[in-house]
Amino acid sequence: MSPAAEFATIDAVRDFNRFYTNFLGVLNKAYLDSPYTLTDARVLFEVGFRGGVAASALTRELHLDPAYLSRIVKRFREDGLIETTPDPTDARSQVIKVTEKGQVQFEEFVRRSRAQIAGYFEKLAIGEPERVVAAMQTIKDTLGMDRTTASPAIIRNHRAGDIGWIVQSQARFYTEEFGWDDRFEGLAAEVAGKFLSNFNPQKDRCWIAERSGVNVGSAIIADGGDGVAKLRLLYVDKAARGLGLGKLLVDECIRFSRDAGYSSLSLWTNDILDTARAIYVKAGFRLTAEEKHRMFGPELNGQTWVLDL
Amino acid sequence: MSPAAEFATIDAVRDFNRFYTNFLGVLNKAYLDSPYTLTDARVLFEVGFRGGVAASALTRELHLDPAYLSRIVKRFREDGLIETTPDPTDARSQVIKVTEKGQVQFEEFVRRSRAQIAGYFEKLAIGEPERVVAAMQTIKDTLGMDRTTASPAIIRNHRAGDIGWIVQSQARFYTEEFGWDDRFEGLAAEVAGKFLSNFNPQKDRCWIAERSGVNVGSAIIADGGDGVAKLRLLYVDKAARGLGLGKLLVDECIRFSRDAGYSSLSLWTNDILDTARAIYVKAGFRLTAEEKHRMFGPELNGQTWVLDL
DNA sequence: GTCATTTGTTGGACTCAGTCAAGTAAATTG
DNA sequence: CAATTTACTTGACTGAGTCCAACAAATGAC
Numbered sequence: 053m054s055p056a057a058e059f060a061t062i063d064a065v066r067d068f069n070r071f072y073t074n075f076l077g078v079l080n081k082a083y084l085d086s087p088y089t090l091t092d093a094r095v096l097f098e099v100g101f102r103g104g105v106a107a108s109a110l111t112r113e114l115h116l117d118p119a120y121l122s123r124i125v126k127r128f129r130e131d132g133l134i135e136t137t138p139d140p141t142d143a144r145s146q147v148i149k150v151t152e153k154g155q156v157q158f159e160e161f162v163r164r165s166r167a168q169i170a171g172y173f174e175k176l177a178i179g180e181p182e183r184v185v186a187a188m189q190t191i192k193d194t195l196g197m198d199r200t201t202a203s204p205a206i207i208r209n210h211r212a213g214d215i216g217w218i219v220q221s222q223a224r225f226y227t228e229e230f231g232w233d234d235r236f237e238g239l240a241a242e243v244a245g246k247f248l249s250n251f252n253p254q255k256d257r258c259w260i261a262e263r264s265g266v267n268v269g270s271a272i273i274a275d276g277g278d279g280v281a282k283l284r285l286l287y288v289d290k291a292a293r294g295l296g297l298g299k300l301l302v303d304e305c306i307r308f309s310r311d312a313g314y315s316s317l318s319l320w321t322n323d324i325l326d327t328a329r330a331i332y333v334k335a336g337f338r339l340t341a342e343e344k345h346r347m348f349g350p351e352l353n354g355q356t357w358v359l360d361l
Numbered sequence: 362m363s364p365a366a367e368f369a370t371i372d373a374v375r376d377f378n379r380f381y382t383n384f385l386g387v388l389n390k391a392y393l394d395s396p397y398t399l400t401d402a403r404v405l406f407e408v409g410f411r412g413g414v415a416a417s418a419l420t421r422e423l424h425l426d427p428a429y430l431s432r433i434v435k436r437f438r439e440d441g442l443i444e445t446t447p448d449p450t451d452a453r454s455q456v457i458k459v460t461e462k463g464q465v466q467f468e469e470f471v472r473r474s475r476a477q478i479a480g481y482f483e484k485l486a487i488g489e490p491e492r493v494v495a496a497m498q499t500i501k502d503t504l505g506m507d508r509t510t511a512s513p514a515i516i517r518n519h520r521a522g523d524i525g526w527i528v529q530s531q532a533r534f535y536t537e538e539f540g541w542d543d544r545f546e547g548l549a550a551e552v553a554g555k556f557l558s559n560f561n562p563q564k565d566r567c568w569i570a571e572r573s574g575v576n577v578g579s580a581i582i583a584d585g586g587d588g589v590a591k592l593r594l595l596y597v598d599k600a601a602r603g604l605g606l607g608k609l610l611v612d613e614c615i616r617f618s619r620d621a622g623y624s625s626l627s628l629w630t631n632d633i634l635d636t637a638r639a640i641y642v643k644a645g646f647r648l649t650a651e652e653k654h655r656m657f658g659p660e661l662n663g664q665t666w667v668l669d670l
Numbered sequence: 671g672t673c674a675t676t677t678g679t680t681g682g683a684c685t686c687a688g689t690c691a692a693g694t695a696a697a698t699t700g
Numbered sequence: 701c702a703a704t705t706t707a708c709t710t711g712a713c714t715g716a717g718t719c720c721a722a723c724a725a726a727t728g729a730c
Binding site: 107123126142143 | 676677679
Binding site: 398399400425426428429451452453454 | 685686688689690697
């Protein structure tokens with residue numbers, strides 16, 4: 053970073069810190085009408101979340117004074133929220149766990165905290181919460197020291213709005229990356245719309261890859277007739293590349309197609325999409341047809357791949 | 362947001378809050394080896410940044426107790442960091458300003474704070490600081506928006522991904538609000554897809570209402586044949602209701618349809634959508650047909666409205 | 671086996687941040 | 701003009717959190 057840019061960047065961070073200090077201050081009022089303080093809640097949360105922590109780990113994790121923590125632990129033990137047992141591997145240390153009563157209190161904290169945030173998010177436009185979460189993820193992943201603990205992705209079936217999301221994200225990506233025009237989005241929307249309109253749970257399926265509530269990938273299996281399943285709209289967002297999500301989605305598609313009784317699985321793609329092609333090849337697909345076209349503006353090499361099930 | 366998606370999103374926010382509380386805790390140690398506290402710094406910063414503030418403004422801005430602030434101001438005055446002069450327009454109030462000495466201390470605070478953050482940023486890869494700052498901007502703009510003084514909405518033509526956004530936002534809204542099923546999203550996607558596939562700039566148009574980079578509304582005019590324009594997919598997001606965007610979009614539709622040489626403008630809607638209907642009535646549309654249907658699950662009253670141009 | 675280190679616990683003094691109540695003086699409202 | 705509200709000030713107080721010192725017991729390093 054150049055020094056000039058540095059000041060602007062740093063002051064932007066300082067500005068954000070002032071803003072977020074305020075924001076957190078408002079949120080933390082949630083604990084006001086309980087007999088516990090914010091620090092109490094943080095300790096109980098940490099103990100409840102992991103299960104069986106040493107006091108020394110807590111002081112490091114939460115940046116608390118050992119003396120202070122010791123007193124909090126003592127109070128919690130007297131209140132019956134946690135119990136401590138000596139650590140068998142290190143007799144100096146002790147293992148701290150929540151009791152059932154502690155678990156109840158812990159869940160109460162979680163409930164309150166969630167309600168607070170939900171109150172804020174209610175006022176937001178569709179898609180805004182996801183943008184915020186994605187931004188938070190970016191900050192945490194970048195500033196957080198240990199890079200290994202990025203939150204994992206899950207794969208689930210589609211819900212309301214997901215089809216629209218698929219169209220939107222693919223259209224943006226192919227337009228920005230390859231300069232495809234409107235017609236691609238039109239085709240994607242039509243394909244996706246027909247998929248939903250003719251949806252048959254036995255023969256059709258849509259998978260969404262999601263990470264901390266944000267959609268990051270998709271794949272669709274639709275009935276192509278004559279025992280052929282069509283794999284469509286495979287996509288993994290830039291933010292989630294390199295995690296093997298593409299392969300996971302394709303595997304899911306193959307398994308489902310087999311179980312649904314299809315005899316083969318077919319897909320249409322364009323040869324510029326290298327990573328996707330690599331996944332198809334690895335999964336055993338073979339190229340059955342190829343033709344140049346200009347369906348979306350630039351000249352492209354359309355390819356049909358087939359896998360016998 | 363659906364409740365299921367909500368938990369993942371909210372817990373991601375809670376996770377970030379825990380992380381950032383820690384991060385801020387570390388940063389705020391910057392004031393430790395100065396004779397001033399974090400609150401002192403906040404006060405001096407606010408006074409230094411604006412110049413000539415009333416005490417009451419400070420209490421509001423920094424969420425401080427008047428008594429508490431009064432003492433801080435007193436101490437600062439004794440230390441020669443600030444000076445207070447009576448407000449000529451209101452003798453109860455006083456104007457607080459930094460002295461030269463105060464300015465020096467203020468700059469020292471800024472320097473320290475910057476050094477702290479710079480220390481963190483030194484370890485980052487090229488481009489990462491910018492990503493972090495952009496993410497912070499997103500969070501601040503989304504959460505911190507004082508929605509009353511919010512940046513105004515603009516209306517523009519569609520871009521890549523907007524059609525997908527329309528499908529997504531409408532599907533989510535009608536599913537959550539009225540319990541409509543998948544078939545609505547399917548129909549919306551097909552309609553929107555056909556619109557793009559057959560797009561004719563002379564006869565078709567799509568408007569997007571946007572506020573600080575976020576889509577908040579939409580409307581489409583498509584050629585219905587026989588000189589009839591079809592108004593479709595009118596939508597204003599929850600976050601932007603009450604700003605008259607719906608009317609603005611409909612007006613835009615009417616003007617375009619007239620200019621494009623259509624003889625009438627027709628639209629299909631459902632009677633439960635009260636605010637939309639009010640807009641149509643006001644614009645001069647008249648109800649020409651009505652029929653009960655169950656296209657999207659619950660029983661609905663479909664209505665066709667027409668405006669002669 | 672000794673010595674330094676780590677993991678806790680306890681006591682006491684202290685500061686910071688904030689609350690509460692009461693009071694003064696000016697401004698605003700009816 | 702009286703009553704209420706607003707802008708501060710002061711005193712008395714509290715509870716959260718920090719700092720320091722001392723201590724016990726176990727562990728690790730050499």
